[in-house]
Amino acid sequence: MKQVLITGATSGIGRSLALHYARNGFSVTACGRNEARLSELCNHHDNLKSLAFDITDSEQVIEASSTLEAFDIVILNAGDCEYIDNAANFDGALFKRVIGVNLLAMGDLLEHLIGKIRRGGQLVFVSSSVTYLPLPRAEAYGASKAGIDYLAKTLAIDLAPENIAVTLVQPGFIKTPLTDKNDFSMPFLLTAEQAAQRIYVGVEKRKKILDFPKRFTYLLRLLACMPFSWWCWLLTRKNK
Template sequence: MVTRTVLITGATSGIGHALYEKYVAQGDNVIACGRDKSKLDKLCSKAFKTLVFDMTKPAQIESASVDIKDIDILILNAGDCRYIDDAKHFDGKLFNDIIATNLSSLGALLEFFLPLINKGGQVVFVSSSATIVPFPRSEAYGASKAGMDYLANSLRLDLVAEDIGVTLVHPGFIKTPLTEKNTFDMPFLLSSEEAATRIFTGVNRRSKYLHFPKRLTLTLKLFSFLPAALWQSLILRK
């Protein structure tokens, strides 16, 4: 089996860490990325390389990319989730922070890492099933992930000539440090390990689109075809 070089952002926790473990076990060279050096240091024994940078600081990403020669799979997984709790008194700073972390940062990540991807390689965008239908309090998070969706789907068209595939991932509720803060019900909750297994399998198949668990995502897709008034009444029902 050919050894691949896999770069993963957000590799110190949640889905990113589970993917790190999956690719390391496969024997691939994993470049683990994060902003917490102390957490990355714990991965050094098995990681091919570790890169420390804040995704919202392009200069740090550029500096971190200098020693990377080539990449086979680029997994853009890191992100943040915070909610707009009072829509009328809209928190513009929170909104901008989430957009900067989840969406704007992708520009610099692609600028410095995309040119390093080998022909036949892949870019994987870990988005969210929250983009299928709108949810209350999710103005910032949902907008950032919807932007990621469009970016991934558009980039896929332009990378055909480069023989680089693009995989867009819509996970449902996954047990991570981010979702542990949620105070609402999370139906069909999966572990990070289960999510990583599904992503790993789909990327190996060079799937263009992954969504799971289907009990949730197909239900949301069905709801998206309902009249807006009916969907709104369902989502707002206490």
């Protein structure tokens, strides 16, 4: 039975991924901070087990990883989203918090989990399509996800000699507890279950970059081709 580890499995995409992989015969290690939610999740399938720890706590990462053996797939999905509502009164604590969860925590996870991935296995990063274009209020979230994109792409090069494939996932808007807080329109919104299905198929195909839904990401790519000054004008005009 193939082994998969998933961080951020207590809700949203991570939870749906854990259930999807379990239904497809994988032995799933579901990771998160909330032990009660993890226990409820693991009640759904016998091949689901939980591992509770905080990815931002180095000591907890070391302790949790020491109990692990080998995996065919490691999916780094855990993350958070907070917005900078007033850039002129920049919230440095918020910025540090989001970067810490979404990007800096990757350092400890990678240090202690890459060695657990079998040769021929896969490392998966769940990023965001926000990195295609700079968006209002997304200074912290967008910067953290842009860092993940670069990290994943460089690891795809450097881990190739180890026969470890890297997949970078860049989803559009997905209905999760995080996006439920958004107070703006979210075009082409998908459910967490739809996202999990697409990620599962893309990882099976060992895609290097997996973005969806295509009609949304193609639109973002098209907009990204315009001069940056035009994009700034368009957004500032819209927000007046």
